[in-house]
Amino acid sequence: MNKIAILFFCICSISLTAQNPVLVKPRILISTDIGGTDPDDNQSMAHLLMYSDLFNIEGLVSSPSYGNGNKKEILRMIDLYEKDLPKLQKHKNGFLTPDYLRSIAKQGRQGNAPYIGYTKATEGSDWIIKCAKKKSLEPLWILGWGGLEDIAQALHDAPEIQKNIRVYWIGGPNKKWSANSYAYIAANFPNLWFIEVNSSYYSLFSTNDAPDNIKNSDYYGKYIEGAGNFGKDFKSYYNGEVKMGDTPSLLYMMDGNPNNPTRESWGGSFEKFTHSPRIVYDNVTSLKDSVAFCSILEFHLKGPEKNIPKDSACFWMEVPYNKDNVQKWPGYYLGKGNYSIKYIPKKAEILNYKFTSSISELNGKEGKLVIDNLWPGKNRYTTDYKLGSNWYTDKSSPDYYDGKIQGGKTILKWKNDILLDWAKRWSWLKEE
Template sequence: MKKLIIISLIFWSIDFFHAQKQNSEKPRILISTDIGGTDPDDNQSMIHLLMYADKFNIEGLVSSPSFGNGSKDEILKMIGLYEKDLPKLKKHSSGFPTPKYLRSISKQGLRGNAPYEGYSKPTEGSEWIIKSARKKSAQPLYVLVWGGLEDVAQALHDAPDIQNKIKIYWIGGPNKKWSANSYSYIAKNFPDLWFIEANSTYYAFFSKNDDPNILKSTEYYDRYIKGYGAMGKDFKNYYKGEIKMGDSPTLFYLMQGNSNDPTGESWGGSFEKINRSAQVIVDGAKGSSEDIAFCSLIEFRFKGPVLKENPVSAPFHMETMHKKDVQKWAGSYLGDGNYALKYVPKGAEVLTYKFVSEIPELNGHEGKLNIVNIWPGKENPTDIPLGNMWFSDQSDPKLYEGKFQGGKTISKWKNDILLDWAKRWEWLK
């Protein structure tokens, strides 16, 4: 009996040590970012990442600008700033990667968004995702997506075997709008992915909040960053130093909380399982009067002439009005006289649209769609079914932060996150 107890204790100790070792290991991460594009919050998030680079095994930095002029050069610029501050950072931790290493894992992905199919040709970035995912490791690779899904979709298309080796946390919302085709491809073909789709939760980290006990995004720079290091000096160039960092919740998620459980509490938010992704099919010539959830995949379809060859350029486009800006969205010819266009509205609005084409059957159709502030909203027969590991913003009305669904699951941690970061800014004093 005594021998059995001793053997049991030995096995328990081995299991406990193994679990402790796994918990103490740095998370493996790969960042896909549209840094350098139209929204400079990625630069802020990159500074935050580099200042915490000792806490992660960073295996890739991929430039994937589905919209705008982002490029790998912008990543390299940020690494250059990090290099200047590294001597001070290393005085406090020995785990910071070398600038040489970070440059070696910086890769260029697709510039622009994917066609209707959701993928196109391999890129340096998509191939690096595959290579990183296939590394032998007991840990998954967390793919943290700060922009479009184009390179992730391309990697999954070219190497479906990696779907069980990666965990994705994607900042959707506006990125989903620009990345509708690649999102559609992933959801339809890889529904069993471990996938956090954050369409609104992250907004609450930087949105205005009247609570006097929460640190103000507009005041943080002057109180904690100003005058501290090369990265601190550069930070002022983005939103005049006002904290946005809309992509950083992907990192916060891995910094505090149980990363294996998206439904639990974490700095990066708390999420709920969804078993469907909202998809609405709209007859482009007739429109729709139904309420549609924001971030739904809307597919406009048309019947038109049968073309002998696929056109080189888009046979039609949709124009949408946003404030005073007109945005244009390219449509596609699918063959057999079928035409289609995928679009994702990023927030609640009355969406006014118009179709323009040299093809009479497609030209001139216009209308309005009523977009409502609940995701994924009511069920539609055309929704995309998802597996058991797809998570998104909490739908409980009590967890809205203003208009942002799930926002309170992250805004509650804002002080903890920013005060923890303030300690690191002190290192650069």
């Protein structure tokens, strides 16, 4: 083999594994539930700030549809970043200033939206509109790490921004909490450019790793421990185990052309889908009924006419989370004796539930439902939300499953590259 052939072979081999360059710094806005019940957002925020030289970050919005997330936690993470910034700047230019980042941190809605899917404007939703209306040749990418409430509110208040934004949303459990806002967006903005990731992201912290893959539980001791203020803080989340489920949205923007979701990238590879499953039941279900996980279930129940405002919560769906925890979901009065609730199951299981209410006709109804592990599933329903040509989701082929994780292999294959690249930046924070 001559020298030219050897060089060509080496270049091709590198191109199979190397990160693909992003030609234009993407405009991004983060919508996060950081500070709530799941600290993976803190891990992802550390990752974002340590790579802030790669992005034009235009907003950091606190959008917790569940839990106690708040803007103060975003500001606390920026304070840590400020302390470690001098070491990062020794190696790269273009890191965003802490004062700038503080100026774009905004408080959004705390808590999920009622049945209609939106409520009233927040500082966060107004900021989304302001950023989306900026004159730019590039779209504003909204990376959703939490609820959809502020995005839905922004679209409701300024529907014209639909053409200026693109959304990469970590769904799954977030979709369960944001059922009403998701339904509002799918029903009213089917032509929105939207990547709905309900499962692939799990593989960034999958336990189904190949033997030679970096173990998430080992990563802290090998690469993070002793790495500045971020490193010390990281130990507070899952005892340092890497579980940053929102980071695939950033990885997607770091690797190749984000305008092509079907490409291979660190943040996953996705396929188009044209319908979002919406199944309407007029009574409780049984084990004869089955739906795909992450489908919208609507229960429409009849009861007495009440002199209460429409869209008022007046009954609850109780779902056992574990033996010590029962989650409660609000159902609403729609008027004229009609009651309804939207619920989105996040995983394959036998779903057990019951309705409770001071309204005797609703109280005590119980049901079961089989949840399948294929999204969006093979069934079509006349009540489905019809989507436009730019809605994408996890790849459905069995070849891409990582164990039970649909589409997981599209991220798992890059896990070592992702974590070793981040390890370089952690090493900068260990320098004297």
